[in-house]
Amino acid sequence: MASGDLRAARRYSTALFRMAVNRNEVDEVAESLKTVTDVVTQSPELMTVLHHPRISRERKKQLLRQVFENRVRPDVEHFLILLVEKDRAEIIPNVARQFGILLDEHRRETDAEAITAVPLTDSQTEALRQKLQAATGYKVRLTARVDENILGGLIVRVGDRLIDGSSATQLQMMREQLRRAKVT
Amino acid sequence: MLETLGIDFRFILVTIVGFLLLFLILKKFAFGPIFGILQQRQDTIRGHLDEAESRRDEMVRLQHEYEERLAKIEDEARDKIQAAVKEAQTARDEILSRAREESEAIVQRGNESMARERTKALAEMRDQIANLAIQAASQVVNRSLDGQSHAALIDNVIAGIGQNGTSAAPSSTASPGGTV
Numbered sequence: 001m002a003s004g005d006l007r008a009a010r011r012y013s014t015a016l017f018r019m020a021v022n023r024n025e026v027d028e029v030a031e032s033l034k035t036v037t038d039v040v041t042q043s044p045e046l047m048t049v050l051h052h053p054r055i056s057r058e059r060k061k062q063l064l065r066q067v068f069e070n071r072v073r074p075d076v077e078h079f080l081i082l083l084v085e086k087d088r089a090e091i092i093p094n095v096a097r098q099f100g101i102l103l104d105e106h107r108r109e110t111d112a113e114a115i116t117a118v119p120l121t122d123s124q125t126e127a128l129r130q131k132l133q134a135a136t137g138y139k140v141r142l143t144a145r146v147d148e149n150i151l152g153g154l155i156v157r158v159g160d161r162l163i164d165g166s167s168a169t170q171l172q173m174m175r176e177q178l179r180r181a182k183v184t
Numbered sequence: 185m186l187e188t189l190g191i192d193f194r195f196i197l198v199t200i201v202g203f204l205l206l207f208l209i210l211k212k213f214a215f216g217p218i219f220g221i222l223q224q225r226q227d228t229i230r231g232h233l234d235e236a237e238s239r240r241d242e243m244v245r246l247q248h249e250y251e252e253r254l255a256k257i258e259d260e261a262r263d264k265i266q267a268a269v270k271e272a273q274t275a276r277d278e279i280l281s282r283a284r285e286e287s288e289a290i291v292q293r294g295n296e297s298m299a300r301e302r303t304k305a306l307a308e309m310r311d312q313i314a315n316l317a318i319q320a321a322s323q324v325v326n327r328s329l330d331g332q333s334h335a336a337l338i339d340n341v342i343a344g345i346g347q348n349g350t351s352a353a354p355s356s357t358a359s360p361g362g363t364v
Contacts, residue, residue, distance in 0.1 A: 165341030
């Protein structure tokens, strides 16, 4: 996707989000957008049709109404129709994604992923969540994954930040130091 | 007396008169053309002689000319040969100096490429040693880490989060290497 499309997605999602905040209906709008994302993910042909240059806008709008009427809030449905009118239907998935980012920011929530060589114990998971929440000030949705390749220790990814305390990385750093050692 | 000798004076006279007549007749009719022919012949011969003379002169002149020309050609040929020899020497010098330069360049290149190869080989060797060392270390770490050590490493990293004022400093927040 072109960066222009991403910028447009940010613009549209910000507008939609502000409207939701003003009406104090953030959760409801988020719920509707989640439905939209689910439908688009489950039936990619819907996006193909909305992309299609030979299909008229009227036909696309009609289709959107058929699919989403009574399944999403009317304001979200109108928002989708607006995108079709602006010939911007292809950015719908990105708009939903950007809305999710704004929503997390609004709720002060964030995703985090923990990678370990052996499964984390419950107490470790809880301690890690507490530590991350204390460090970031955000409520953390923590998912854990086991990857034996890291040998030992722990890697945590929070948003776009990375805490790498894995033995594999330590060894890699040692290797780099060895490679940089001067040989005459 | 004359008669005793058998000489008749009349006979002589007649002979003289006859001779004179003959002479006059011959002079009138024959001498002219004969002398004319002789004169003509003499002129022709002299003409031939003159012509021969002039041809001889011409030949001599041509011979001189040829000799001069030959000399000139020889001079030119000598000059040309000298020029050619000089050119050949210049070419030889040039070829020699070029060959020397090329051989020096080849040697230089060889030295440089040898140095490069050496550096490369050293770097490769160092990389291989580093890789082998870390591979060995990885296996040791893998084998020597029991459940307790794993837990300790993980706890160590968790404990380090939020220190140093940041949660995003990779590795600096934890030093599991110390327990390996």
